[in-house]
Amino acid sequence: MAWWDDLDLGVRVDRPAEALAITGTPGDPYFTIAGGMVLLTGLIGIITAAPGGAQTISFELAPTIVAGADVVLCTPTAITTATLGDVVTISGDPTDALINGHLASNLMMEDAPNGVALAPGILGLVATAAIGTMRWVLWYKPADVGATVVVA
Amino acid sequence: MAWWDELSLGIKVTKNAAALAIDPSPGAPFFTVAGGYVRLTGLLGYCTVAPALANTCQFTLEPDAVGGAITVLSAVLDINGQTEGDLLTITGAPGVAMVGGHVARQQMMPAAPAGVVLGPGVIGFIATAVQGTYRWVLWYKPIDDVATVTVI
Numbered sequence: 001m002a003w004w005d006d007l008d009l010g011v012r013v014d015r016p017a018e019a020l021a022i023t024g025t026p027g028d029p030y031f032t033i034a035g036g037m038v039l040l041t042g043l044i045g046i047i048t049a050a051p052g053g054a055q056t057i058s059f060e061l062a063p064t065i066v067a068g069a070d071v072v073l074c075t076p077t078a079i080t081t082a083t084l085g086d087v088v089t090i091s092g093d094p095t096d097a098l099i100n101g102h103l104a105s106n107l108m109m110e111d112a113p114n115g116v117a118l119a120p121g122i123l124g125l126v127a128t129a130a131i132g133t134m135r136w137v138l139w140y141k142p143a144d145v146g147a148t149v150v151v152a
Numbered sequence: 153m154a155w156w157d158e159l160s161l162g163i164k165v166t167k168n169a170a171a172l173a174i175d176p177s178p179g180a181p182f183f184t185v186a187g188g189y190v191r192l193t194g195l196l197g198y199c200t201v202a203p204a205l206a207n208t209c210q211f212t213l214e215p216d217a218v219g220g221a222i223t224v225l226s227a228v229l230d231i232n233g234q235t236e237g238d239l240l241t242i243t244g245a246p247g248v249a250m251v252g253g254h255v256a257r258q259q260m261m262p263a264a265p266a267g268v269v270l271g272p273g274v275i276g277f278i279a280t281a282v283q284g285t286y287r288w289v290l291w292y293k294p295i296d297d298v299a300t301v302t303v304i
Binding site for chain 2 (some may be wrong): 114
């Protein structure tokens with residue numbers, strides 16, 4: 001880990017725009033955490049094509065450890081009214097819904113300003129409909145030397 | 153203290169995995185705060201061997217100062233139910249229980265985003281049973297120029 005990986009929100013990982021797919025728990029694999037624990041410091045999604053209908057999404061972590069339990073990073077929320085350019089994000093509190101609405105601005109990790117610690121695993125996006133297209137930006141800081149997050 | 157010690161969560165200190173032992177207050181010595189005051193900015197445990205039975209745990213600080221009172225960094229938590237890969241942490245509020253559960257995701261110090269001030273002393277870990285093995289990652293920032301936290 002370079003010292004600059006600890007600056008600001010840490011290392012940024014971009015996932016290009018793609019259509020949302022119907023995927024149940026633990027979700028469509030979006031990001032892979034490997035090599036140790038990380039601190040998730042930001043996670044935003046940007047609408048590139050409006051859903052135009054009922055669509056509910058949420059994020060989950062499926063740990064690499066076999067005995068690990070799938071855990072949610074947020075509760076599901078409807079993004080039905082979101083349109084091109086709108087932003088969704090998480091508060092950091094797993095009991096809060098994914099934050100969205102017809103909004104092009106949102107607070108970043110308001111309930112976890114120092115991040116959310118995550119063990120190795122797969123961050124997945126749960127979606128209830130095959131409508132809408134989004135791109136994603138994730139920020140993290142390694143908690144263990146050698147820990148990384150990459151697009152799945 | 154170097155300027156980069158103030159970046160992000162500050163200086164990281166790791167404690168290798170070790171089996172928990174029965175230790176009443178002020179607990180098994182885990183980390184030493186020396187040379188002055190620090191801000192504790194993160195404290196994260198990673199379960200490497202699951203506790204199989206009840207084990208009620210808590211972090212404390214035993215000050216070096218003669219006449220200093222042992223203080224708690226969290227309220228008690230029974231860590232039974234955690235398995236390999238699960239995470240354990242504190243909120244930063246001393247009246248709130250350690251945060252555990254069968255989860256590989258935890259908010260980092262949501263109640264104390266600027267940290268918890270600690271005077272020189274020993275950070276101890278209370279456990280009521282010989283159950284579970286954990287490794288630990290602690291982050292801190294010196295308040296006094298020569299203050300340090302080291303693993304015991």
